[in-house]
Amino acid sequence: MARIVITTWGSFGDLNPYLGLATALRARGHHPVMAMPAVYAPAIAAAGLEHAITEPDADPALDPQLVRRVLHPRHGAESIFREVLLPVLAESHASLLRAAQGADFLVSHPAAVTAPIVAEQLAMPWVSTVLSPLLFMSGYDPIVPPPAPWVRHVPWAWRMKTAPWIADAGRQISNRWMEPLQQFRESLGLRRVATPMFEGQHSPHGVLAMFSRVFGGPFTDWPPHTTITGQLLFDASYGATLEPALARFLDAGEPPVVFTLGSSAVMIADRFWDESLAAVRRLGRRGVLLAGPVHAPRLAAGAPPSVHVVSEAPHSLLFARAAAVVHQCGMGTLGTALRAGVPQLAVPFANDQPDNADRLQRLGVAEVLYPSRYRAWRVARALRTLLEEPAYTRRARELAGVVATERGAEAACDAIEGILDRVTRNPLRDTAADAATASG
Template identity: 40%
Template sequence: MSRIVLTTIGSLGDLHPKIAIAIELRHRGHEVVFATHQEYQDRIETLGFEFHRMRPDNTALHDPQEMARMMDLKTGTEYVVRNWVCASLRETYADLMNAAQNADLIINGEGVLAARLVAEKLGIPWVLTVLQPLAFLSAKDASVAPGLPSIFQLPGLNVVAQSAIRQLAKVMTQSWVKPIHQLRQELGLPALKGNPLVDDKYSPHLVLAMFSSVLAKPQLDWPDKAMLTGFAFYDGSAGGQKLSPELVRFLNAGEPPIVFTLGSAAVMDPGRFYLESIQATQALNRRAVLLIGQNVPPDHLPDSIIAMRYAPYSQIFPSACAVVHQGGVGTTAQALRAGCPTLIVPYSHDQPDNASRVQRLGTSKTIPRKQYQAKRVIKELGELLENPKYAAQASQVGARIRSENGVKIACDAIEQQLHHA
């Protein structure tokens, strides 16, 4: 039996794939330890895993203004790296070093920049997990990268400009990562050859690309140790979480509804998303489920619309005629697996790129966040629901994703790495 430390920061979309892996690794006889935000302690310990608090705390989950800064389309990624990840780098390192004592392997998400330092200092292997194609910034695979000049977001020029995106990203983020280079020097670790956010972030042992091939296929400029696994699904259902009786009664009382959700992060900064969605739903004479998180439920909802704080996506999405969401990769994956047409309203980070990829699949349409108004929503949703090609294509893609087993492939690769180590 090996002791494995799983570490991640961010939203539930970042945490849930790690939980899926952890459950399978424990089933295979390994001891799995989590190091993550203190806000997730109850969730982790309820599943029976050892928990270690790892800073920074995810205070944005309860602070709409902070979440708005993190989710800003142009500056959100820089804010997260400078003011959250790198500002807490030493605390993250200390907390993770404590959790990783006697560990045989560290598995980390992209944002845990201290994980590599801890692994190198302790002399143990580490595995990097990436959840979305944008993480590779491949010159062979068109990406939409927020924060770069607008010319790089134009679909007609994107492929031509793609080879320059990685180099431009390195230049733009060079000053963001100075704390990483400084801490490496203080720890006596070798200097990095490149940028730890762009081209020198990959593990020499194993990189798990934990998304489906329907979003992106392996490219020649991916790192040598990269392995495409497919999505790793978890949303609470494995812990026994079910749809509420109230929601079940609503679903059984009429036609399949449109489900509106903003995931677990963007929902903290919804703006007029739910108000415009209600207007569009009524104009389309449709039923709807609003997943609103901790937001105050809208007043005077008609019987055709219900607002819930949360519902497991794997249970609610298959009952929907369409899903409207923010484009986080976890939400995107669940909607694709359910075979639902989607309307995506990307906020920041990987979401515009995810939206672009799903639209190219022929299962989705996209509305920029600033243009999300009832009139536009009515038009786009109307086409999604009335044109049968979207539902047909979504059904085919869903069948492909349901045939994949990302958790098994990822855990097989992890165990192979443990065997080599």
């Protein structure tokens, strides 16, 4: 079977879907290789997968100020590329090229900016992936640009009319950031590509949209050969079971409101946890706070019996027992909440999160409250609406029924194996596709 190199960078939300893909590929007899930074080594080892260390070896867990910059509401995406990814282009390219030698296939993440280069140099079949609809920058699917969250309040007809302009503006802005990548391509004797952060990141062989079809698409300006797979599940990074004390708490009363900020925003929570604790007191509801290792001890010491505080817990097991989930709106967290069929309070920080939050609200399963406005009385008011208005729960359960039918890992594996089969039967077709990428 095939040796398949999978590469990504980011938070656990950027790792877990690819661990889910790797374990599914392994179950089909393939040999996945996780070409990823050293910081991921414990999670990769726990999954029993081969690890090839690549750059950038930036561990946000060791640098809260870096997290604050990459989650800045206006400049977060720019910081990710200019501060983390682009300064180490040569090192990233060299390490991924080593990992890909002798492999049969490559799977890339949007932050793996040298993956298209390596695939082109090795004439290797590959798929690109996206985790959220924003990254397609479609002119037919209005987005909420991270620097302009107010767009979500604009009438829908106007948003539809201006969607192509907003998408083009996003491409032009990102092209300025990505000029070092274009120059690096030229230094290797390769041609420049159009919009390297968007169309230029995608494979001509296939694109995996690794989110639920409830978000819409595909649209005519998405890349050709795009497959909407549904969410790829892998929750073991947060443990395989609920810790006994948490399980006892859940068994002892009504479903709680669960508060979480994932694995990145939790580091810059500021007043989030204290306001959350005050909000559940106002509501008179039970709560669970996944507060991370920094905040959990302090919060646990002062929490009432109706609130249980832990550092982390497996979302798939916990959300299914929640009354509602309050979260930062990363695609992994919100996808798991969709699968659980519970209302959501979205608290988006940056990057794709404002757009994700807007989509949840339009689906009828969520309310949105930005971090700058996150105060106990507003949180309590929003949660009261979510919990007492039956339409939210009804809609959440309807969408959970759709999500439950999706088989993300299986669909992704099918798409990859389909490309491998085409290459085996007609290798010239894919060589031509690589040439088309170089001239794009």
